[in-house]
Amino acid sequence: MTVESETSVLSAQGLCKEYGKGAALVRAVQAVTLEVERGELVAVVGPSGCGKSTLLHLLGGLERPTAGSVRLGGSALERMPEAQQARIRRRDLGFVFQAFHLVDELTALENVELPALLAGASPRGARARASELLAQVGLADRASHLPSALSGGQQQRVAIARALANEPLLVLADEPTGNLDSSATTELLRLFEQLHARGQTVVVVTHDERIAATADRLISMRDGAFVDETKLAGGTARPLSAMAGLEA
Amino acid sequence: MVPLGQVVQLEKIEPLQGYKLRIVQEVVLALLAKQASHGYQLQARLALALGPLGGALNAGHIYVTLGRLEKADLVRARRVDQAGRPDRKVYELTAAGRERVHEWLSDTSWPKPAPAEFHLKLVAAAAAGLADPVRLIDKQRGELLVGLREAQRAALAEPAGSVAGLLLEGVVLRLQADLRWLEECARYWNAAKG
Numbered sequence: 001m002t003v004e005s006e007t008s009v010l011s012a013q014g015l016c017k018e019y020g021k022g023a024a025l026v027r028a029v030q031a032v033t034l035e036v037e038r039g040e041l042v043a044v045v046g047p048s049g050c051g052k053s054t055l056l057h058l059l060g061g062l063e064r065p066t067a068g069s070v071r072l073g074g075s076a077l078e079r080m081p082e083a084q085q086a087r088i089r090r091r092d093l094g095f096v097f098q099a100f101h102l103v104d105e106l107t108a109l110e111n112v113e114l115p116a117l118l119a120g121a122s123p124r125g126a127r128a129r130a131s132e133l134l135a136q137v138g139l140a141d142r143a144s145h146l147p148s149a150l151s152g153g154q155q156q157r158v159a160i161a162r163a164l165a166n167e168p169l170l171v172l173a174d175e176p177t178g179n180l181d182s183s184a185t186t187e188l189l190r191l192f193e194q195l196h197a198r199g200q201t202v203v204v205v206t207h208d209e210r211i212a213a214t215a216d217r218l219i220s221m222r223d224g225a226f227v228d229e230t231k232l233a234g235g236t237a238r239p240l241s242a243m244a245g246l247e248a
Numbered sequence: 249m250v251p252l253g254q255v256v257q258l259e260k261i262e263p264l265q266g267y268k269l270r271i272v273q274e275v276v277l278a279l280l281a282k283q284a285s286h287g288y289q290l291q292a293r294l295a296l297a298l299g300p301l302g303g304a305l306n307a308g309h310i311y312v313t314l315g316r317l318e319k320a321d322l323v324r325a326r327r328v329d330q331a332g333r334p335d336r337k338v339y340e341l342t343a344a345g346r347e348r349v350h351e352w353l354s355d356t357s358w359p360k361p362a363p364a365e366f367h368l369k370l371v372a373a374a375a376a377g378l379a380d381p382v383r384l385i386d387k388q389r390g391e392l393l394v395g396l397r398e399a400q401r402a403a404l405a406e407p408a409g410s411v412a413g414l415l416l417e418g419v420v421l422r423l424q425a426d427l428r429w430l431e432e433c434a435r436y437w438n439a440a441k442g
């Protein structure tokens with residue numbers, strides 16, 4: 001029996017994922033245990049192939065673990081029928097995955113409002129929220145563009161806005177800045193900081209130091225396992241002269 | 249002309265309540281090169297020149313700095329009498345002070361980068377079996393990330409085109425470079441562990 005904190009949004013116990021058999025066996029995720037508190041921003045970093053994406057898929061119920069369990073908002077994903085799992089994924093989770101395609105036939109705005117409409121929001125409310133989200137990711141002027149008329153980075157920002165449409169319990173993001181240039185990354189950083197300030201719970205896999213720096217907690221993964229966990233203490237802002245190293 | 253030793257000595261003076269004295273001295277000298285000033289005037293000019301960087305600099309800093317520069321014969325004070333009020337000192341550069349400003353402007357030395365020292369720490373820790381280099385790297389990464397967060401938050405709060413934003417961008421880029429190098433270190437020392 002594991003003790004679960006009251007404020008825990010996500011709780012994973014002894015998660016394992018294996019692919020293949022015998023000589024081809026890959027232990028993509030090994031005995032991972034993770035508690036994420038409400039409002040926490042957790043970053044997972046580690047070398048390519050260490051199992052970060054696989055872990056996010058397990059956390060979001062997109063793949064079933066070989067062993068272990070995932071609880072989201074207190075309910076155990078693996079005990080639910082698939083239909084109920086799908087409903088929870090739609091309502092409580094926001095996914096930002098690198099290969100998470102937008103609907104080609106819908107405009108940016110329509111893509112962003114889709115999850116809210118599917119969850120039963122009023123068309124007017126869904127549209128207002130979608131417009132606001134597009135503005136937050138710096139794409140207010142691209143609302144009526146089809147995905148094919150957007151750059152890769154812009155499509156990714158639409159996907160991020162879409163992930164936030166239902167004010168999900170938890171956002172799972174896999175390399176959200178993967179295709180973004182430096183100024184687009186800055187826009188995304190701003191968004192991450194705002195989300196964080198508003199208490200959105202996020203687990204993000206990233207290679208980008210700037211995104212990792214927004215986290216409350218940094219987890220290093222190697223060979224499928226967690227090898228280090230660092231709390232990034234808040235730290236009050238120092239004067240500019242101190243940050244710039246002008247003070248001894 | 250001031251003997252060279254004395255000029256070099258300047259850089260070894262204790263930090264002035266937080267501020268690195270050397271750079272304050274250089275800026276004061278540069279401002280005086282344009283125009284002799286009395287202390288109060290100089291403080292106002294410095295505040296203007298430094299903008300948001302000058303926040304923690306007070307009159308005391310400036311008088312201490314001027315006193316030291318005077319002692320090093322880089323500036324000299326002239327007494328100017330004022331009708332009905334006590335004399336005041338106007339500071340101006342000496343020939344040596346002027347020389348020093350030129351040296352400063354043409355000096356291309358760059359602050360010592362962090363890698364060499366940290367690298368040696370890792371090498372020594374591994375060689376002596378004192379600590380796991382990978383653990384040291386993890387700890388260092390946490391420290392740098394906290395610094396990066398602080399700087400990038402401050403940068404995000406700056407309006408576009410602000411001079412403080414420009415400076416913070418430099419701080420952010422530098423920390424990013426250090427963090428990337430730490431990842432290379434982690435890769436190397438993980439492989440070395442086998």
Ligand SMILES: Nc1ncnc2c1ncn2[C@@H]1O[C@H](COP(=O)(O)OP(=O)(O)OP(=O)(O)O)[C@@H](O)[C@H]1O
Nearest residue numbers: 019020026027028047048049050051052053054055
């Ligand atoms: N469907 C699959 N079948 C077999 N092996 C897989 C499968 N998916 C992932 N793997 C393997 O599992 C390991 C972890 O992969 P994963 O995609 O989670 O890594 P990652 O940390 O996200 O890497 P990157 O940073 O490159 O995205 C890799 O060795 C990968 O080859």
Ligand SMILES: [Mg+2]
Nearest residue numbers: 052053054174
């Ligand atoms: Mg991946």
